[in-house]
Amino acid sequence: MSYKFSRKVVMLVGEGDYPVMVYNYLMHHGINIDKVIIEKPISTSTFLKRRIKNIGWIKVIGQVLNRIFIVPYLRWSSRKRFEEIVVEGNLDSTPIPESKILRVPSVNSDLCISALKELDPEVVGVVNTRILSGKTLQTTQADFINIHAGITPGYRGWHGAYWALVRKDLAHCGVTVHKIDEGIDTGRILYQDTIAITDKDNYYTYPYLQLVKGLPLYKRAIEDMLNGNETHDTDLATTEDSMYSHPTIWEYITNRVLLDVK
Numbered sequence: 001m002s003y004k005f006s007r008k009v010v011m012l013v014g015e016g017d018y019p020v021m022v023y024n025y026l027m028h029h030g031i032n033i034d035k036v037i038i039e040k041p042i043s044t045s046t047f048l049k050r051r052i053k054n055i056g057w058i059k060v061i062g063q064v065l066n067r068i069f070i071v072p073y074l075r076w077s078s079r080k081r082f083e084e085i086v087v088e089g090n091l092d093s094t095p096i097p098e099s100k101i102l103r104v105p106s107v108n109s110d111l112c113i114s115a116l117k118e119l120d121p122e123v124v125g126v127v128n129t130r131i132l133s134g135k136t137l138q139t140t141q142a143d144f145i146n147i148h149a150g151i152t153p154g155y156r157g158w159h160g161a162y163w164a165l166v167r168k169d170l171a172h173c174g175v176t177v178h179k180i181d182e183g184i185d186t187g188r189i190l191y192q193d194t195i196a197i198t199d200k201d202n203y204y205t206y207p208y209l210q211l212v213k214g215l216p217l218y219k220r221a222i223e224d225m226l227n228g229n230e231t232h233d234t235d236l237a238t239t240e241d242s243m244y245s246h247p248t249i250w251e252y253i254t255n256r257v258l259l260d261v262k
Helices: 017-028 044-055 057-077 079-088 110-119 160-166 206-227 249-259
Strands: 009-013 035-039 101-104 123-127 143-148 174-179 189-194
Touching (some): 009 017, 017 035, 035 110, 044 057, 057 079, 079 206, 160 174, 160 249, 189 206
Parallel strands (some): 009 035, 123 143
Antiparallel strands (some): 174 189
16 A cells, blocks of 8 residues: 655655655655755765775775776676566666656755755755755754665774675675765664575675665655654664775775685
């Protein structure tokens, strides 16, 4: 059964097909999205400078090499598997109507904050954006909800499924839907579930498996917020609290050869 709500749901998203698939899933399953606020991507130079400051230039070089050489190969070699996931998960990448879109420099920009104040949503769904500032979070009384590709708090940051497999932690290879606070994937857990990995899956397809499993949870969390019924499901939550980043090219090759983690 699907539901229609009169209260406003707004999305804050980055560019790419992942947020578009989230939007289409929600719209197809009875959650009306009033507006999609899309932030402009951060420039490559700014991104790299920040990343180097945080983790060092050697690791950043390794991550860049991984993006240049490994990821394109995995995308090409797993194209059939990707299509299977799209079909099986009913993922829809039909572009969002322009009438629904507001483009902003950043989710933390004055333009975005003004838009949130004017829209006054009940729920804000966040997908693939920069870290939201306290000012942005305090702009409205809305619940900000994120779909995270990992089981928190043990797999915060990037590529939670990949790192869980590297650690042979299949029990925590999954996805989390959580409320957003000022930390990085540290907000109150709403729902979590694990994913099933096949021999055809790899670093490129894991996030889409997580998306397919996470979308019904995301929809349920939004319904909960709209109905004033907040769930706090921590059965899968880890006792360890760790942050992960993109693997370097040498980390990926080592893990593939020695651990058979694709």
